[in-house]
Amino acid sequence: MRIPRIYHPELLPSSGIVSLSDEAANHVGRVMRMQAGQEVLLFDGSNAEFPAVISNASKKNVEVEIQARNEVSVESPLDIHLGQVVSRGEKMEFTIQKSVELGVSTITPLISERCGVKLNAERFEKKLAQWQKIAIAACEQCGRNVVPEIRPIMKLEEWCAEEYDGLKLNLHPRATYSINTLPEPVTKVKLLIGPEGGLSADEISMTEQYTFDEVLLGPRVLRTETTAMTAITALQVRFGDLG
Template identity: 65%
Template sequence: MRIPRIYQPQSLALHQLTELDEEAANHVGRVLRMEAGQQLELFNSDGNNYPAIIESSSKKHVSVKITEVHVNDSESPLDIHLGQVISRGDRMEFTIQKSVELGVNKITPLTSERCGVKLNQERFEKKRQQWQKIAIAACEQSGRSIVPEVAPLQSLEQWASETSSAMKLNLHPKAPYSIKTLPTPENGVRLLIGPEGGLSAQEIEVCNQYQFQETILGPRVLRTETAALTAITALQCQFGDLA
């Protein structure tokens, strides 16, 4: 039986007695119905795994004792910052979940001219908190111990204009170069994925202005969520840790 992995945003240490936060305690005590003596594994985004034994468990309160500390080496050597124009429905959630499983280090939701989603700041913040929880759950499932940040909303131009030494990539169906022909990124990758309707001519020009390289994935036009995951997979296969 697989040992459940639980995210705890607090300092953790060997032999420490830890009270799980309310959300985690509800999941362990009420959903999984775990009892005293059973094992689980904690992580807090410091890159370590913390195997633990449940000391006491109820539907609202769970305390555990950390029995070991292990460095988790599941992070890819390739740092990827995904700039994703917000997509409709559950597509954005799907993109966040799967990109975290594939090893993305940071996700910035973006607005653009053809973005089909309109959110005010209050609604977006609620969405961002929900997306961050999805990122945490993806780490619990995939074995990662460093949780990628889902950053505050930015416009495409704001994000594109940020100073960065990373390789900047923008997918384009008529680009002359593929990911296989790119040089090895020395300082990670900033990957821009546009909306379902694609980037406007002005936005493509903005990307060119800020030294984004146009890159092609193949002969077929992919949906925005498919493009993001395909590009991340190709980058990880070429420069990261996917075989």
Template identity: 70%
Template structure:
């Protein structure tokens, strides 16, 4: 049986006892049905693995003993910041989950002219919390120990105008360049993925003014969630740690 991996918010000690938060305790006792004496691995976002054992498991509280810790950095050398115009329903959740498995470091949800998601501040705040939990679950599953950042949602032009020393890329089906034609080396990428209806002509012109390079992935038109994951994979193959 695979040893469960659990994220713990806040720095973990090299040894000693730790009380897990409510979400972790519920997952271990109610979902995995684990009990006293069983092993688990903890991580706190600091690129270390903490080997632990359940010391006490109640209905709502779980205490673990940390036995040992060791460095465990599996982060890609490519720093990826995904600016994703928000998509409807489970598509956004899917994009967040899978892009984190592929090594994205930062995700910023974006509003654009053709964005189909309309949320008030309260609902948007709940969405951000939900997406952060999805990010944690993705790290627990894929083995990453550094937790990616889910930023607050912002307007497309505000995000494009942010200062960034990395390569800025905008996916466009009629672009003249592909990822394979980008010059080596590249260590940092800000990747923009538009909405299901695409960016408007004015938005495309705006991205160009802010230094974005238009690239295309091939002859077929991809859905927004397919575009994000295909682009991230291609970037990791060329500049990162895939392949």
């Protein structure tokens, strides 16, 4: 049986007894029904793993004894900041989950002219908390020890206008160049993925104003969630650690 990987929201010591967070304790004690003596693998976002043994477990409280701190990094050498226009329903959750698995470092949800999601500030705050939990769960599954940040929701132009010292890309079906023709080396990419209806003509012009390069993925029109996965994979194959 694979040893469960559990995220801890605070920095962990190299040894000693630690109480898991309420959410983690509920998962370990109530959902997985783990008992004292069983092993877990903790991580706290510091790019390290902490093998531990459960010393006390109930449905509401779980204590573990940390055995060691091991520096283990599976982070990509390519730093990808994904700007994803918020998509409907489970599509956004899917995009966040798979982006984390593929090694994205930062995710910023965006609002554009054709964004199909209309929520008030309170609902968006709840969405952000939910998306961050999805990112954490993806790290637990895929072995990452650094949890990508889900930034607060921004308007598209505000995000494009931010200072950035890496390559800035906007996918466009009429672009001349592909990811495979981008010059090397590239270590940082700010990647813009538009909404289901695409960016408006004014928004495309705006991205050019802020020096985004347009690239082509292929001859077929992809859904927004497929576009994100395809572009990230292509970038990781060319400049990162896939393939």
